[in-house]
Amino acid sequence: MKEKELRSMSGYLLFAIGLLMLGGGVVYAISGSVFPGGLIAFVGLIILIGLSVINPNEAIVTTFFGDYMGTMRQNGLRWVNPLFRRRKISLRARNLNGQKLKVNDKLGNPIDIAAVVVWRVGDTAKAYFEVDDYMKFVEIQSEAAVRHLAGIYAYDTMDDEIPDEVTLRDGSGKINEMLEGELTERLSRAGVEVLEARISHLAYASEIAGAMLQRQQASAVVAARRQIVDGAVGMVDMALAQLAEKGIVQLDEERKAAMVSNLLVVLCSDKAAAPIVNAGTLYP
Numbered sequence: 190m191k192e193k194e195l196r197s198m199s200g201y202l203l204f205a206i207g208l209l210m211l212g213g214g215v216v217y218a219i220s221g222s223v224f225p226g227g228l229i230a231f232v233g234l235i236i237l238i239g240l241s242v243i244n245p246n247e248a249i250v251t252t253f254f255g256d257y258m259g260t261m262r263q264n265g266l267r268w269v270n271p272l273f274r275r276r277k278i279s280l281r282a283r284n285l286n287g288q289k290l291k292v293n294d295k296l297g298n299p300i301d302i303a304a305v306v307v308w309r310v311g312d313t314a315k316a317y318f319e320v321d322d323y324m325k326f327v328e329i330q331s332e333a334a335v336r337h338l339a340g341i342y343a344y345d346t347m348d349d350e351i352p353d354e355v356t357l358r359d360g361s362g363k364i365n366e367m368l369e370g371e372l373t374e375r376l377s378r379a380g381v382e383v384l385e386a387r388i389s390h391l392a393y394a395s396e397i398a399g400a401m402l403q404r405q406q407a408s409a410v411v412a413a414r415r416q417i418v419d420g421a422v423g424m425v426d427m428a429l430a431q432l433a434e435k436g437i438v439q440l441d442e443e444r445k446a447a448m449v450s451n452l453l454v455v456l457c458s459d460k461a462a463a464p465i466v467n468a469g470t471l472y473p
Contacts, residue, residue: 192314192380195251195259200240200266207236239271246280248313260313278316282309282384285331289390292336294357295343299394302357304335306372307385315380323379330375331386338368344393357391364388425449 214230217223241249243264251258251273261267262280269275285306294300308327310316316323339357342364346354355363369386376383429449
């Protein structure tokens with residue numbers, strides 16, 4: 190079922206006619222002409238019943254004895270067949286602040302995750318007739334999409350050799366794009382448009398948060414040490430090359446090894462080096 194437009198008449202003139210007929214019929218009835226007065230008042234009342242006020246970003250879904258007749262989207266005072274059943278539906282954007290869910294990520298680690306979804310009704314016919322309660326449908330399907338996304342991606346990469354692996358902590362927005370795409374597919378059957386979807390909360394579950402924090406700290410220390418060692422090796426190589434090139438001092442292999450060892454200790458140490466002044470000769 191798809192939405193179709195229902196043409197309606199402007200209700201301002203009919204509102205005036207309905208009031209005049211209702212008032213005139215009452216006057217006729219009071220003056221003694223009960224039947225004509227009652228008939229005129231009844232027709233005026235029927236006209237007034239057919240009036241509907243449609244605010245901006247609102248629509249009215251109409252049915253006639255179970256048949257979908259169409260949707261009115263024109264704003265203002267409108268008039269349609271008084272026998273049509275009319276139900277208003279908001280077309281405004283809405284926020285769904287999802288509750289925190291405890292799920293397992295791709296690696297089996299328990300995590301807490303939540304999402305915020307901005308949505309609105311795009312097809313009023315689908316929203317009313319394809320699902321029981323489209324608002325509840327949005328809530329349940331959003332939770333299902335978040336659970337599915339958390340189950341197919343890891344919270345964070347465990348292998349530094351795969352830097353481009355997509356994780357839930359991805360900062361480029363890929364996870365939010367995937368969540369929005371999945372929600373769009375899930376909610377299309379209810380005529381709902383997803384304007385934005387993003388992860389609003391992401392953390393390891395309390396029972397493993399401490400262990401994972403230690404792991405992250407250890408990974409950071411290892412990465413820092415690796416960078417320090419790479420830089421130290423480059424500096425030692427540059428120092429030996431310049432000493433040999435400029436002929437400042439001639440070192441045999443044993444003393445080169447000692448110099449390399451000392452330089453690496455100085456460059457890679459956590460604390461500042463304490464220099465020892467050699468007051469003797471270079472070669473004893």
